[in-house]
Amino acid sequence: MKTITVHASQTYPIWIENGILSQCGELLREQVKAETAAVITDDTVDQLYGKQVTDSLEQSGFRVVKFVFPHGEASKCSKTLNAIYDFLCENAITRTDCLVALGGGVVGDITGFAAATFLRGLPYLQIPTTLLAQVDSSVGGKTAIDLPGGKNLVGAFKQPVAVLCDPDTLRTLPxxxxxxxxxxxxxxxxxxxxxxxxxxxxxxxxxxxxxxxxxxxxxxxxxxxxxxxxxxxxxxxxxxxxxxxxxxxxxxxxxxxxxxxxxxxxxxxxxxxxxxxxxxxxxxxxxxxxxxxxxxxxxxxxxxxxxxxxxxxxxxxxxxxxxxxxxxxxxxxxxxxxxxxxxxxxxxxx
Ligand SMILES: NC(=O)c1ccc[n+]([C@@H]2O[C@H](COP(=O)([O-])OP(=O)(O)OC[C@H]3O[C@@H](n4cnc5c(N)ncnc54)[C@H](O)[C@@H]3O)[C@@H](O)[C@H]2O)c1
Ligand SMILES: [Zn+2]
CATH class of the missing domain: 1.20.1090.10 (Dehydroquinate synthase-like - alpha domain)
Structure with a gap:
């Protein structure tokens, strides 16, 4: 497995390896003490990879809850963000729990922003599944949602606890x-x-x-x-x-x-x-x-x-x-x- 370590305001690893998705539970376990992993994803990615990620997290002892929203840029908005906050409340997510962003840049950006703001901040793992998300949006800690007045107008800098990059996931991309x-x-x-x-x-x-x-x-x-x-x-x-x-x-x-x-x-x-x-x-x-x-x-x-x-x-x-x-x-x-x-x-x- 190739590991690149980022030394920003937080130091964190980026793991890159074919097939690594099925090891996400054990790898995340090394980074956080969380009881619950709250997976945030879109409907397309959930169908393709949701079960594999949930199974791996459960095998490593996490209680897993999942929030799925419709795919596409239109979902990167305050309405989805509010629905995510409500979901985290309903599932009694605490500051020591962890969010898991499973998907492309839309999922990564909105989950990262939720992680920066819910309870004034909690850890999150990035699992980017598009090429753009793997090489760009999952790295660097910029998170955001869109407003009717423009793209990425509300956001925060929030580095993830780790980024897990499985190039095999790109085989299902259009x-x-x-x-x-x-x-x-x-x-x-x-x-x-x-x-x-x-x-x-x-x-x-x-x-x-x-x-x-x-x-x-x-x-x-x-x-x-x-x-x-x-x-x-x-x-x-x-x-x-x-x-x-x-x-x-x-x-x-x-x-x-x-x-x-x-x-x-x-x-x-x-x-x-x-x-x-x-x-x-x-x-x-x-x-x-x-x-x-x-x-x-x-x-x-x-x-x-x-x-x-x-x-x-x-x-x-x-x-x-x-x-x-x-x-x-x-x-x-x-x-x-x-x-x-x-x-x-x-x-x-x-
Ligand atoms: N934070 C940053 O630094 C940064 C940098 C660049 C872009 N971005 C943001 O990233 C977003 C764009 O990201 P994107 O291009 O990944 O878009 P996206 O998240 O909408 O994904 C594109 C489409 O691919 C589907 N998909 C994702 N993974 C798949 C897979 N493995 N197989 C099949 N389908 C899959 C998704 O469901 C979606 O329909 C924009 O909102 C942009 O503003 C952020
Ligand atoms: Zn760009």
């Missing part, structure tokens, strides 16, 4: 959801790791399963390094946003319907690389993105996308900060007044 996670994986190669990028270039969406464990471990280790330097997102953590300035604009322009987050990131990276990279690097990135069935551009005109780049509610100043990778494996944070950025990208000046 190929579009796997591709979505590959958008973030390619991003890690671009910002920090030319060797990882070169490995990705040798595979495609069908064959990547052969090396997915190695790929996941590499990505997690990059996120670990970045998070250890900047846990509370005041500086370096921003390099994880490569491709995201345009991606957020693309997702918003198409009302979060046409492009998944990962596919918008893929297009956003390529569109930024076209402006900032040598042609051969731009071509390598586009070829890699295409091999994972992701888009290299979108039809929306730049003039309509660029104004949406300034709409990020978490933007700290009038300047727009964005990430460029002039070489593969090397990201830099840049900053420009918004009007200048707009003219440079080919949008209209604001």
């Amino acid at each position: 190929s579009e959801t796997l591709a979505d996670g590959m958008g973030e994986v390619i991003k890690y190669g671009m910002i920090r790791d030319e060797k990882l990028f070169a490995l990705l270039e040798q595979y495609n969406l069908e064959t990547i399963h052969e090396v997915i464990g190695t790929v996941i471990a590499n990505c997690i280790d990059i996120k670990r390094q970045v998070v250890e330097h900047d846990e509370f997102d005041t500086g370096e953590r921003m390099i994880l946003n490569f491709g995201h300035t345009l991606a957020h604009a693309i997702e918003s322009y198409y009302h979060y319907e046409t492009y998944t987050h990962g596919s918008a990131v893929a297009a956003g990276m390529c569109m930024m690389a076209e402006k900032t990279c040598a042609p051969e690097i731009y071509k390598r990135l586009c070829d890699c993105v295409t091999a994972y069935q992701l888009p290299t551009t979108v039809l929306a005109p730049m003039g309509e996308l660029v104004p949406l780049c300034g709409k990020d509610k978490k933007r700290a100043s009038r300047d727009l900060r964005y990430i460029v990778c002039e070489e593969i494996g090397n990201a830099q944070i840049r900053s420009m007044p918004f009007a200048e950025f707009s003219a440079w990208m080919g949008g209209t000046t604001a």
Whole structure:
């Protein structure tokens, strides 16, 4: 079993191994004294993996209770959160018990936020079952729910007691959801790791399963390094946003319907690389993105996308900060007044 240890405000292990899901009980037992494990999951993941997780937890002596909500981003809201709080009350969950987030980023984010806030905080285990959740959302301690006014507007930093990553669970993912996670994986190669990028270039969406464990471990280790330097997102953590300035604009322009987050990131990276990279690097990135069935551009005109780049509610100043990778494996944070950025990208000046 591969273990990566994260040294943030709390130190915790990330375990990565095929088939490890059926050992979640004994592994969690080493981390917590909890009597009860409250499993939070969505309906799709529950059908696939709920029983295996419950059986393993019970075998290790946990009393198991389970809360299941409908899959999808729409569930990452205050209504589901309140239902989770009620469920935890009804089952007399105490501060020494433990929540278990079994699922993708939606389950991880809302369970993490419940763990940060219920009884002013209790331990939680992340069991990410999408590629995006394994390489991104389960690591780093950001938790959140959406509001009608925008995504991830209410949240907290709350590190889990451990993260359990079983690459075998990715075999049941629809190929579009796997591709979505590959958008973030390619991003890690671009910002920090030319060797990882070169490995990705040798595979495609069908064959990547052969090396997915190695790929996941590499990505997690990059996120670990970045998070250890900047846990509370005041500086370096921003390099994880490569491709995201345009991606957020693309997702918003198409009302979060046409492009998944990962596919918008893929297009956003390529569109930024076209402006900032040598042609051969731009071509390598586009070829890699295409091999994972992701888009290299979108039809929306730049003039309509660029104004949406300034709409990020978490933007700290009038300047727009964005990430460029002039070489593969090397990201830099840049900053420009918004009007200048707009003219440079080919949008209209604001
Ligand atoms: N906290 C962070 O740092 C962070 C980072 C990136 C993204 N996020 C959040 O993550 C969320 C997106 O995560 P996601 O893409 O995992 O979405 P998701 O949780 O909605 O999962 C996608 C779909 O896959 C299904 N699924 C999950 N595991 C499966 C499996 N093994 N087999 C078959 N189907 C499976 C789910 O039921 C769901 O329908 C967003 O809400 C985003 O804001 C958070
Ligand atoms: Zn992202």
